[in-house]
Amino acid sequence: MRRVTIPISDEDIRSLKVGDIVYLNGVMMTGRDAAHKFMIEHFIRNEVQPEDAALHEELKTLLDGGVIYHCGPVEKFHDDGSYSFVAAGPTTSIREEVYQPEVIAHFNLKGVIGKGGMGANTLQACQDQPAVYFHAVGGAASLIAQAVKEVIKVNKLELGVPEAMWVIRVEDFPVVVTMDSHGDSIHEQVEARSREKFAELIA
């Protein structure tokens, strides 16, 4: 078990290997389908328009050495205008595969958190940047919500509660490195082993 603080240095990222259990601390941002599509269309593949410039600058600072969490939380809206996370487990990451490498490169992301693993393009991006894929425990929504100590702000709430970009401060958020910056992926290894066993069982 290792504690890692965000922003994460390249040296720390390179020291992480698949199978490592990590507790993340610091400020990160949630982002799933609509958020990734927005970043690609408004910041990365097209010229940044004046109305998006302030958010772009904010994210460039927030995500430099930072982490995006694939998550659509259950949110409590308090009377004083603040928010808190009620349940906040990871969502399936593979849906972001088409966007993830560009988002990692554009913002110098050091990690993405989600579940189910990602594909070859993201694995390559993890080697190039360097960065890693952190696997959270799917369904551990109440526990992870407790690790969210503060909801600092929300951007793009008009995308809907699950799809908005929530900026959160976490303490000891438990994850496992399942894709590292050296080209290794637990998902590939486990699938290959299970495929062998499967062939025996149906021989």
Place this chain on the structure above:
Amino acid sequence: MGDFNQINLTDAFVELIRRAATQLPADMENALNKAQEREDEGSAAKGAFETILKNVAMARQHSTPICQDTGTPIFEVKHPLGVSTRKLADHIRAAAALATERNYLRPNAVDSLTGENSGDNTGEDFPTMHFHEWDNAHIHVDVLLKGGGCENVSAQYKLPDARLKGGRDLDGVRRVVLDSVMQAQGKGCAPAVLGVAVGGDRGSSYIKSKQQLFRKLEDTNENEELAALEDRLYEETNELGIGPMGFGGKTSVLGVKIGTMHRLPASYFVSVAYMCWANRRAHMDVRLNGEEVEVQYA
């Protein structure tokens, strides 16, 4: 004597939903505890089970959802003769909306064409409900909260299956169930409970496969051949080594439950309802005792 058609069961349904969303059934928690003990010290698999078990305890303590994807609420209602199922359906819809307001459910019903979220877990044929008349004098309700991740890896096969060398027999069933677990890897939030239906048409087969998920893990199939296949599939699916979340490990499946239906001579469907470790099922019995309404949860 009271009349089921004159009472409003909305609050009882809200409590049933709250229990399902926030309290994992005891047989599931026991099985997860045993699975955690089996994994190697310091492994990612052991860590995953520890996190799962802590989360289960926390959700129960704070009355918050075990998983933020509170899924499709599926209601199976058994009722005596003369009960208005239209009224019961109204109460279930009202309860889904109230449970959403109280954060037991995430707003999860989206218009299939516009993508607009109804905001309260009601909509066209949402939640899912099935009503069955029975001979007893009381109402019995089973509810299952079936998340999207595991629903996406559920599967239907038709036998024979040349790729898997599966014929129209229980060995064919064994092959396709193994294949479904193999294909799912960790993506359906393993370890799973598998509800399997053999026979029926494509639609009835999927419904039957989900109904198997209401059986307790220790429940043994009355049919000896099916009981033996359930045991064998439990052993063999775990030999695949997928482990919790697909991290690799000794436990990939916590239980296999198989049901059968009559089928056409021309068809042999096998449906596999893959349920994540957060197998959120709850039950309630509603009885009339004179003018008193008695509600029991399990």
